[in-house]
Amino acid sequence: xxxxxxxxxxxLGGSLHASPALADWLAALKRCPRPLTIVPGGGPFADAVRAxxxxxxxxxxxxxxxxxxxxxxxALALANRDDSLELAASRGAISAAHARxxxxxxxxxxxxxxxxxxxxxxxxxxDSLAAWLAKKMxxxxxxxxxxxxxxxxxxxxxxxxxxxxxxxxxxxxxxxxLFLAGPSSLPHAAALLADGVPPGAAIANFPTRKFA
Numbered sequence: 001x002x003x004x005x006x007x008x009x010x011x012l013g014g015s016l017h018a019s020p021a022l023a024d025w026l027a028a029l030k031r032c033p034r035p036l037t038i039v040p041g042g043g044p045f046a047d048a049v050r051a052x053x054x055x056x057x058x059x060x061x062x063x064x065x066x067x068x069x070x071x072x073x074x075a076l077a078l079a080n081r082d083d084s085l086e087l088a089a090s091r092g093a094i095s096a097a098h099a100r101x102x103x104x105x106x107x108x109x110x111x112x113x114x115x116x117x118x119x120x121x122x123x124x125x126x127d128s129l130a131a132w133l134a135k136k137m138x139x140x141x142x143x144x145x146x147x148x149x150x151x152x153x154x155x156x157x158x159x160x161x162x163x164x165x166x167x168x169x170x171x172x173x174x175x176x177x178l179f180l181a182g183p184s185s186l187p188h189a190a191a192l193l194a195d196g197v198p199p200g201a202a203i204a205n206f207p208t209r210k211f212a
Contacts, residue, residue, distance in 0.1 A: 006140035007035040007098070008198060011130035014043020014074055015147040021186060025145055026082055028190040028199070035098035037137065038085065038105045039130035040078060045070035050122075064120035065113070071126055072107045079105050091136065106133060123168040131172035141177040143198040149182030152201040159203065178203040 010029060016022045029036060042049075049066040058066075079085045086102040088094040089110045097104035108129055112118055118132060127144060134142040150159050156173075159165055159180065181189065181200030189199035 005034065007037060007137050008032060008141055008143065008196075009037050009039060009130055009134040009137060009139040010143045010145060010198075011039040011126055012041060012078070013144070013146045014041030014046060014071075014126070016041075016145070017043040017074065017077075019147070021183065024186055025189070026078075026085075028186070028193055029103065030084055031190045032193040032196065034140070034196045035095075036103045037088070037094055037098075037133065037139075038075075038078070038103060039108070039126055039133060040071045040074035040105060041126045042067050042070040043074050045073040046125075060122060061120035063122065064124065065109075067122075067125070068109050068112050068129070071129070072109055075105045075107050094137065108133075119168065121168070123166055124172075125166040125168075127166045128168040128172045131169055131174070131176060131178075134176045135172070135174050139176060141179060141198045142173070143179040143181055143200055145181045145185075145200070147182065149184045150180050150201050150203070153204050154180070154201060155204050 012025065016025065029038070046067045049063055049070055053063050075087060079087050084103055085105045086097040087107050088097050088104040089107040094104040094106065112129065118124060130144065131142055144165065146164065148164060150164060156170055160167060160169065179198040179200035180203055185200045192199045
């Protein structure tokens, strides 16, 4: 059973970049008493990488590296708008941010480039990278904040088939409890997070663990 101080990793979808809900989600996340790390999505910055690939004809490994940099662009934009978010490019920097009472927002490019267990593919998006980081950090859970809802107990295989999550996520999740938070989760998110509980629907098909 994870301790009450076990970290939580939250992937904040790039699709929220222009949504009024973004500010509400950030406010809710600040209520979490656990050490919290935000993994940024790629949003419009990753969309630009994907759109330019057919014309510029760079390979998928290059596109993946560029998409990871797109996540960093989103991280920079989020950190600029909220001084409770501290940019962190390593596990040490994440832990240091937590020790200062800050929310760490991950700059993934250095860690991803150094990892030999991350496939450079469009199948590995910020969803899978968030799962990879959650496992590395010993997180109590991973919450994916998206612009769509799924029902509690939804099967991992089903939401993957529908394209809600990327195809590689099951390979990187490795037993970490997964929650998917959409618009219907937002009204209750602050209260849940204040109790150290991840917001959203619990996704089935993995070993579950209780929260301290």
